[in-house]
Amino acid sequence: MPTHLELELEAIKSKIFEMADLAIEAISKSVESLKKSDTTLAQSVIDGDSLLDQLEITIDDECIRVLVTRQPAATHLRLVLAILKINTDLERIGDLATNIAKETVRLQGQPTLKPLIDIPRMAEIGIEMIKDALRAITEMDPVIAEKVIERDNEIDELNIQIYRELFSYMAENPKSISQALGLIMIAKVLERIGDHATNIAERAIYYVNGVDVRHSDD
Amino acid sequence: MPTHLELELEAIKSKIFEMADLAIEAISKSVESLKKSDTTLAQSVIDGDSLLDQLEITIDDECIRVLVTRQPAATHLRLVLAILKINTDLERIGDLATNIAKETVRLQGQPTLKPLIDIPRMAEIGIEMIKDALRAITEMDPVIAEKVIERDNEIDELNIQIYRELFSYMAENPKSISQALGLIMIAKVLERIGDHATNIAERAIYYVNGVDVRHSDD
Numbered sequence: 001m002p003t004h005l006e007l008e009l010e011a012i013k014s015k016i017f018e019m020a021d022l023a024i025e026a027i028s029k030s031v032e033s034l035k036k037s038d039t040t041l042a043q044s045v046i047d048g049d050s051l052l053d054q055l056e057i058t059i060d061d062e063c064i065r066v067l068v069t070r071q072p073a074a075t076h077l078r079l080v081l082a083i084l085k086i087n088t089d090l091e092r093i094g095d096l097a098t099n100i101a102k103e104t105v106r107l108q109g110q111p112t113l114k115p116l117i118d119i120p121r122m123a124e125i126g127i128e129m130i131k132d133a134l135r136a137i138t139e140m141d142p143v144i145a146e147k148v149i150e151r152d153n154e155i156d157e158l159n160i161q162i163y164r165e166l167f168s169y170m171a172e173n174p175k176s177i178s179q180a181l182g183l184i185m186i187a188k189v190l191e192r193i194g195d196h197a198t199n200i201a202e203r204a205i206y207y208v209n210g211v212d213v214r215h216s217d218d
Numbered sequence: 219m220p221t222h223l224e225l226e227l228e229a230i231k232s233k234i235f236e237m238a239d240l241a242i243e244a245i246s247k248s249v250e251s252l253k254k255s256d257t258t259l260a261q262s263v264i265d266g267d268s269l270l271d272q273l274e275i276t277i278d279d280e281c282i283r284v285l286v287t288r289q290p291a292a293t294h295l296r297l298v299l300a301i302l303k304i305n306t307d308l309e310r311i312g313d314l315a316t317n318i319a320k321e322t323v324r325l326q327g328q329p330t331l332k333p334l335i336d337i338p339r340m341a342e343i344g345i346e347m348i349k350d351a352l353r354a355i356t357e358m359d360p361v362i363a364e365k366v367i368e369r370d371n372e373i374d375e376l377n378i379q380i381y382r383e384l385f386s387y388m389a390e391n392p393k394s395i396s397q398a399l400g401l402i403m404i405a406k407v408l409e410r411i412g413d414h415a416t417n418i419a420e421r422a423i424y425y426v427n428g429v430d431v432r433h434s435d436d
Contacts, residue, residue: 053433060430064299071289081282081302088306170388170395177388177395181402188403212278215271 005070009079012062013137016083016090019055020134023090024127026052026097027193031123034104034186035116045101052094059087075207082137082207089196089203093130096189096196103189107182113169119183122158122190125151129197136204145208148201155194162187223288227297230280231355234301234308237273238352241308242345244270244315245411249341252322252404253334263319270312277305293425300355300425307414307421311348314407314414321407325400331387337401340376340408343369347415354422363426366419373412380405 002010026045033042063084066072072080129148136145166180205213220228244263251260281302284290290298347366354363384398423431 050433057430057432064295067285068291068295073286077282077286084299084302085306088303167395167399170399171392174389174392177385181385181388181399184399185406188406212275214275215268 005066005072005076008062008066008070009072009076012059012066012080012083015055015059015062016086017134019052019059019087019090020130022048022052022055023093023097024130026094027100027123027127030097030100030104031120033101034107035120037104037108037112039105039108042101042104046098046105049094049098052091056087056091060084063087075210078207078210079137082203085203086200089199093193093196096193099189100186103182103186107179110179110182113166113176113179113183116183118158118162118165119186119190122155122162122187122194125155125158126190126193126197129155129194130200133197133200133204136201137207140208142205142208145201145204149198149213152194152198155191159187159191223284223290223294226280226284226288227290227294230277230284230298230301233273233277233280234304235352237270237277237305237308238348240266240270240273241311241315242348244312245318245341245345248315248318248322249338251319252325253338255322255326255330257323257326260319260322264316264323267312267316270309274305274309278302281305293428296425296428297355300421303421304418307417311411311414314411317407318404321400321404325397328397328400331384331394331397331401334401336376336380336383337405337408340373340380340405340412343373343376344408344411344415347373347412348418351415351418351422354419355425358426360423360426363419363422367416367431370412370416373409377405377409 026048029041030045033039033045063080066080067077070076129151132144132148136142136148163184166184169176170180202212202214205211244266247259248263251257251263281298284298285295288294347369350362351366354360354366381402384402387394388398420430420432423429
């Protein structure tokens with residue numbers, strides 16, 4: 001039979017998965033709103049962010065309560081500490097999706113430079129990274145998490161590529177500056193979402209192995 | 219006589235202040251390197267970031283050790299939890315200063331659009347915010363922290379102003395695009411440093427009052 005502590009940890013885990021689902025949905029909807037110039041969808045991302053904010057506070061509170069009342073040790077303690085940090089990353093991912101949605105609202109009505117391919121691809125990779133980082137926790141498999149960390153390069157390279165391409169657009173056609181600048185900002189936001197997914201993967205490895213892999217390849 | 223726990227908390231506090239000093243120095247040097255087009259100084263910021271990375275891991279480890287071995291309660295527990303989160307913010311601030319330094323290296327040799335005034339001003343405000351947020355912890359004074367949170371608007375407004383100004387530069391003179399884009403990115407980075415300083419102030423209020431003020435005005 002599971003202990004009180006184990007039951008409480010399961011409850012916290014399911015809340016952090018709920019938080020991840022909301023963050024992923026926010027990324028996906030914000031990029032969809034950009035592709036379709038759909039300001040109503042963009043506004044729903046902006047309005048929905050308060051849900052993530054509330055959930056962040058709830059999860060922090062529950063982690064603290066478990067720390068105080070159950071005094072977990074070893075793997076259980078590492079899980080609580082990992083979740084405390086993952087929680088911050090997911091809330092930040094929600095904020096970043098909101099930034100994309102706000103840029104969509106700002107860009108609305110401006111001519112599309114070209115069909116968006118690389119930006120949705122960056123979002124896709126970011127979402128896969130978040131999902132896999134959390135799967136590494138459920139399956140307690142550090143190899144999955146290591147693969148997430150490696151994929152951050154894919155996002156970084158797409159960001160550089162998008163920057164170069166839009167830079168040329170601006171130089172050739174000053175009328176495109178406003179939109180190109182918006183897309184450069186959005187690519188940068190997605191690159192940061194990749195950084196946060198990497199953080200989550202690092203916390204997953206810490207939880208499973210007890211090893212802190214942050215900055216190990218700096 | 220102070221208890222073991224109190225002595226250990228003092229040691230952790232002095233490490234987090236050391237971390238803050240390093241982060242502040244990184245911001246200050248990176249903006250100085252930009253002003254003077256000094257790539258050697260910029261490189262020293264980039265190289266120095268590993269110190270912050272190492273200190274982050276040390277502080278996290280010591281917080282965890284205190285949680286496990288001393289099982290702190292009430293104010294003491296809140297201090298450890300606040301420091302665990304502040305630690306992440308300060309490490310991120312160090313990364314952001316590195317981004318400014320990298321942009322300085324990239325921009326080197328390009329003509330200056332005009333003397334830099336607003337960007338150094340943003341850096342100054344950011345540094346004052348970080349210092350005051352930590353002073354709120356030492357003096358256990360939530361009013362200082364509340365003022366820090368209010369000041370985030372100043373940085374946000376400077377960022378918007380810089381964006382508008384550089385946007386006009388680009389539209390008028392496509393040759394300025396590369397440098398203007400670099401400065402827009404740097405202003406955005408400083409705006410994010412303000413966000414992290416705000417986070418630190420919120421954690422200070424949580425530590426002193428036990429009240430979570432995150433997202434309370436959303």
